Amino acid sequence: MINLYNLLQNDTDQFPFPWNSTRDRNPCPWKGVTFNFNNSITQFSFQYFSLSRPDFLPVLFQIRTLESIDLSNNKLSSIPSGFMTGCGNLISLGNNRLNGTIPSSSFRSLPNLIYLELHNNNLGGSIPPELGFCKNLAALNLAENQLAGVLPVELGNLSVLQELKLQANNLAGEMPIEMTGLRGLRKLNISWNSLNGSIPSAISRLHNLNNLEQFPGSIISITWI
Incomplete structure (x- = not known):
């Protein structure tokens, strides 16, 4: 943790830095660090730390005990x-300055991934088909x-x-019929893309999806209650 402290304090414009290893030798009260009952670190939440490296x-x-990390709202x-x-x-990297493509090869070894958030960045390329290996994924942004x-x-x-x-x-093309296999889906938004074609009639099988809207210009939006 001291090594982590030294790296982080040199990569932020926050003042004062929210951790103080001199005053608090025990990292349990450090901002953004969560421990379980065994005193093992399970979560890091580094939002708004202005991290860039x-x-x-x-x-x-x-x-090895880390279960989730939130690095959203950084640089x-x-x-x-x-x-x-x-x-x-649980991985959150929303609201950063990420560029390049989403590393597709990683998802084959992440069958237990539950949450992935990469919104509001500059990522290009395509949506990795390998995400289909993440059978426990509950939220994807x-x-x-x-x-x-x-x-x-x-x-x-x-x-x-x-x-x-x-x-x-x-995104372009049509909504594939395979999307109707998302039986647990409650929230779906694919608006403001260049999708075209018709919505598969089998979308009605998604019983938790209550409201469907289509906007002009071949832009499809599906919303919910």
């Missing part, structure tokens, strides 16, 4: 190799990026997915 992430990977510009597989089952291509049919494998947000990208 990923140097500290390899240190986080060494914490990170890249996803380092191995990040997805090293930081637990890739909205407000530069993602292009079609909706992967593999997303239909996510039968427990409850929330899917893909709005404000450059």
